[in-house]
Amino acid sequence: MKSHMTLFWGDAIEILFPGWPGSNFNSYMLALTLVFVLSLAVEWLSHTKFIKPTMDNITAGILQTAMYAFRVGMAYLVMLAVMSYNLGILLAAVAGYTIGFFIFGSRAFDDSKISKISPCEDPADLPPLIC
Template identity: 55%
Template sequence: MDHDMGMAAPPPSTMVMMKRRHFMHMTFFWGTKSEVLFDQWPGDSRGMYALALLFVFVMSFLVEWLSHTRFMKPGSNKLSAGLGQTVLHLLRVGLAYLVMLALMSFNAGVFLMAVLGHALGFFFFGSRAFAKPHNG
């Protein structure tokens, strides 16, 4: 009896891909065995996992810094100021998307580091805690 229902066998390249299949979490989980941003990174190493957490923290902190820091002087050339603002916006949005992609690993440690990085970045650069007093 033929049970393949008229379907041909998959090509050999697909067979290799089937053997290499691994499980991807679709809910939050705790653990150091994860993939963050790149294939097989950080892998099974606790040191590399700590580095990945630090990387996510720094990226989210930089997003807040870029969001709340003014780099252009008020009297500068409009075209160069506009180009500068565009480049900074590009960096900020690019970093924000990388943080979002890291969060898609569904690793709870990555989530906590991203939130902590954004919170501390806002505290230092966006809140009034370190604001210079205005002389009126």
Template identity: 50%
Template sequence: MNHDHGMAAPPLSMNGTSGMHYGKKMMMMMHMTFFWGNDAEILFSGWPGRRLGGGMYALALTFIFFLAFLVEWISHSRLIKPGGAHNVWAGVVQSLLHAVRVGLAYLVMLAVMSFNGGVFLMAIAGHMLGFLLFGSRVFKRNMDILSSEKTSDLPPMSC
């Protein structure tokens, strides 16, 4: 007895490096090794795509750099004034900052999982520059380095 109700599966064919064709639909294959080039999907389906040549790819790399830089800024910033009388409010703001930092860090991680070499390098560069400006000793006074006082609102990230 035939249970497919007269429906046949669409023909399957492989297309080299691009993906699989199911009839007229195209399914993208995910890279499992690092690759170079601007033909990548980063974070969203079809983004940056092939629009504007490499311009959208450059915009995507800039976006990833900015996300990684922002993670470092949030990790090493002091946005909550010490000694405030509203511990509950400070705790809520601290929790929100933590959630934003973790969310941005996950976005960077997901972008790196595109296995595009340029994305990987821009994520590292964003974290490096952010740490250089906000977390390293380069721009701190000697008093700040020697003091045992807390230097940011959030605890260090743990992976």
């Protein structure tokens, strides 16, 4: 299969693994969905709270480090998928990050009236990627 070095639109691509998703349109749609879900999961993990205040520091540190490694791994998979230069994959990744931020990171679903905490001081387990 020929490798592209410019953005293109088409369903005959290879993403992440040789032969995947192939030239089938349904497989291409599955790949778009996977990239969307991966980018959405990166935003979810960036704004979630798993560590309980009652945890000891060692356990909390190990859990926080594991979550960080998992988030970075998922973000790199999305980045590698986007490096296929397929416009559909790029749009799926941007849409996943955007919708994920809207749901988990913005004030749209915040119970408090005005949040005076900067994103880097948010009580989530992991700081957002901008910090």
